[in-house]
Amino acid sequence: MAHLKGQGKTFIFPVFIMGSFCITILAGLLGTLLPSLNYLPVIGHTQISLKPWLDFFSYPGIKTSIRVTLFSGLATSFGVVSLAFLFISFFYGNALWKFFEKILSPVLSIPHAAFAIGFGFLIAPSGWLVRMVSPGMTGFVYPPDWVFLNDPEGVSLAIGLVIKEFPFLIMVAMGALGQLEIEKTILAGKALGYQKEQVWLKILIPRLYPHLRLSIFAIIAYSLSVVDMAIILGPSSPPTLAVLILKWFNDPDVNFKLMAAAGSLFLFSMVGLSILFVFFMERAVCFFLRFRITNGKRRSFPARFKSIVFFMVAGIIFFTGAASVVLVIWSVTWRWQFPDVFPIVWTLKLWAKGLASSFDPVMTTVITGMASAFIGLVLTIGCLEHDADSKKNQTLNYNTYIHYFLYLPLLIPQITFMAGIQLSLVILGMDGYWITLVWSHLLFVLPYMFISLSATYRAYDTRFTDQAMLLKRSYPSVLFRVKLPMLLKPVLFSFAIGFCVSVAQYIPTMLVGAGRFSTITTQVVNLASGSDRRAIAVYALIQQSLAMIIYAVAVISPKILYYNKKGMQV
Template sequence: MIQLIFLLALLLCLIPLIPGVIGLILPAFSWLPPLGHQTPGLSAFTIVIHWPGLGESILLSLFTGLGSSILALLFTFTILQRYWDSEGWRRLERTLSPMLAMPHVAFAIGFAFLLSPSGWLYRLLETVGIPTGQAFSLIQDPYGVGMMLALAIKETPFLLMMSIPVLQQLQTARLLTVATSLGYSHRQSWLTVIMPQWLPLIRLPLFAVAAYGLSVVDVALIIGPTRPTTLAVLIWQWFNEPDLHLLPRAAAGALLLLLLTALTLLLMRLCEHALVRGWKSWQLNGARAHRHRRLNAFRLFRCPAPISASKNYAPSSMASSSTTGLGLYWPFVAIPVLVIPVLAVWSVALRWRFPDLLPSRYSLRFWQQEILSLFELAANSLTLALASSLTALILAIGCLEYRQQTQRGLPIWLIATPLVVPQLSLLFGVQIATYLIPGQHYWLWVYWSHLFFVFPYLYLTLDGAWRSYDIRLDQCSRSLGMTTWQTWWKVKRPQVQPAMIMGVAVGISVSLAQYLPTQMLGAGRISTITTEAVALASGQDRRVSAIYGLIQGSLPFFFFTLAFVANRLTSHYRHGRPYTRSTLADDTVCGKPHYK
């Protein structure tokens, strides 16, 4: 049974790649027999190359995508350096899940309502007497600055979350203790000792962030530049042309986007290798006084070093530093936290004149107007999310169990493909392939596409729990007469259950945020909260946009909260105390806790 599940997961990861690549390359070279294009050629590439404003669109994509990735990386490293292993970090860590729960579309809508020329920030400035008539707008600005900042703020919590197991694996407290004994300051220790080890280990999450920034469509439609647009939005406009004979142009553009993303990721990999492996003098020169001045160029913020929670690393010179505040991290909490109130107020605002801080009249008319549509769209969204997440959970568990038994698992490059390949490029070829299959199976194609993108996230969420599981517990339970199924259900399942519950919440959140797979493979016939939110945010009434953005942002947060409560209740009823792995292992193996 496990072998069958593993094969199904392997097919799930491989099958979309074959039609995705073939269905992209052949139309790009003008070979599309159903439309009469039977002679391969380069005419589509010629049209794309000579398209007015193509160079500006490429530069905008690089500036917003690569710039947001670099900013998010700098923000992440600075926050880790400032707060890791401190009291402030424990409070910061509790905010990561709510920040990650908010989809990009809901965040973009709230970001636009907050920082648009008539948003709350400008209203507040006008209230305190600062004129904003000539102020630069960050929403749909021609340079993409607002979009770059929004993506950087949204992706920083993701990189922080991915850095937690990496830094735990590196045992940073010991590294900092040794570096301090050699005369390094706190900042020098992080820059020269920890950063060269941390950066290669978060390569995959960073690549995922960069690929998303280069190819994002939904966020760019809401807050991105419009004249010219980013390359992904330009290709999306080509794809939506009513004349099907123009599909080769869209395919050539999608292939160009794929090549641009691949070259950008290659450039990032080369820069990482040059910084960490090639140019080592800055790591090996030692803690010298003159180096301290040169390291100032690498500092993003000047801040006091934290007091470590570890007893082994508490230099007396830092004893006066306070770590209870989260001054560096507050923008990454404040902006997402303000998004929900802004959307909630706009959804019931009937009259809200500028520069009033609050509406002068309220009404539920727009909720009453949209309530029936909301129920239908929410039902579609939740059905797809639950179906794809539960299926992905079964496939991920089967793959991890197969790896544990045979020491052979899915290749990491295969799992990472949906994360780093632009959705627009991959889905274009998949959609072309679905045209060749008779029948209108739109719901099935959308479900398949959601499952394809949900599975990697859920697999990576469960991977840590399976790797940290002590296999000796299985051996002990089998020696006591339990079957394989009884061992898994009574011994292993309680220990990995928190990760499974959280993985389902992650999968639901990922599915609810899918815009391009639903639009492209659903052919506009499968509508969800996300597709409607993006459509309404492009120029409809702000109140209706706020309603859909609020619902789209609240659903993932509800499931994350439900997962957190379920884990806490499960731990309480099973143990009567907070869950600790060592106590659970002793109870299972020895029959009683081990007291020292």
């Protein structure tokens, strides 16, 4: 069949995305590599040498910093992945799973920074958890001098990261689980005398893993190189590597940029080696466990194991909820003494002040979020239309490898190539433009939008578009009047995800924005080190509610629009 007029040209979308992603990331890496070799003509360094690397390795405390980074990053990844697999094996389809499914989207929409601040307010020595049991159970009249929050080993950072990344992996798994015939497999396994958990571990998890591999790699990269959460929850002297690098980039002494470049490449190699390590681990596990899968043993885990997983997941849900609640309380507090469970004087003054002073950053955040989510939507739909076209015409599908390109920005530490992009932009005299800021957000917005929309978009019943084409004979009107309105719910949802991802961006705004753009997120992170919890809480809640509002609009508006169309309410 001939290409529909217009649809045949949609191949430019995947080609554009792959090309521009490649160029941007290469420019970013090159922009980091050259300064790390002491080459940065803008500040007068033209002599190639390894001095930045030597400076980096001899920086005081660098070994501790690397160790803490590795620990918190790898502990997080290991924790998230093993907890996710155990949770799926024990609880798939039951009440806890269904509850988690319900709260998943709002939980994912919470920006990392806002969550980290609320989490810190909970677990700090003077935090809500200690207040709840003091002085009654602990006898504390003054906050204890524990160093649990911002502990030097990065344990609190790792726990915070696990709580935030776990729902993400479960979301990816939920999409993949739909493609496996779970009920049938479990039934077949049970008929052979295996218990449900054994069927999961021996049959289903090995089949699920390939679907999660790239996301697991992305979690590893993220946990090793996270900046905003590490500033809020991580150790401070020395901080994790990514935080240290950002500090060097922003140092008034421009010579620090060279060392920062070397450091960020070192961080990149840490991520690369970790991913490689996991890749080989996967092979090794496959090799050594292949006999265990068929060893015929049918015993199950002790029930105790199941309750541990239950409490951990319940803990994740509790901490996520409580982190938001404690933010709300702090934001309306005037006086709240230790160890009172609640404030003694309440006020809305800080909201009035916070809303007034955050107006400009909020506008920047909203406009940037809207722009990048909108461009992201156009590109995503363009790609998926090309998908539909090439499937129908049996022609070359440019989307075959697009996953790898879309995942690239998620697998390289943000700070490594964002810093390089900023330096390249400085050289080109293009730094600090709003449009480059939008593009830098798009690098992270687009992958998540694509992941969220592609499954439902590809499952669309094309007989509707075929019929519409026969009736109307115009591709644009079929696309805009039939297909997209029918897909309104997933399309808006994907837009909301894109917006939320943009809102949460810290590093791209700091580096590519060249300090000229202040968003609510940069405000939150910069305030986090301050001492007025009330003001911080207001800012964190403003950040969180921006994401929540868009998410709510995306969920509710199709319901209102199609309230009298039963066929659209499935």
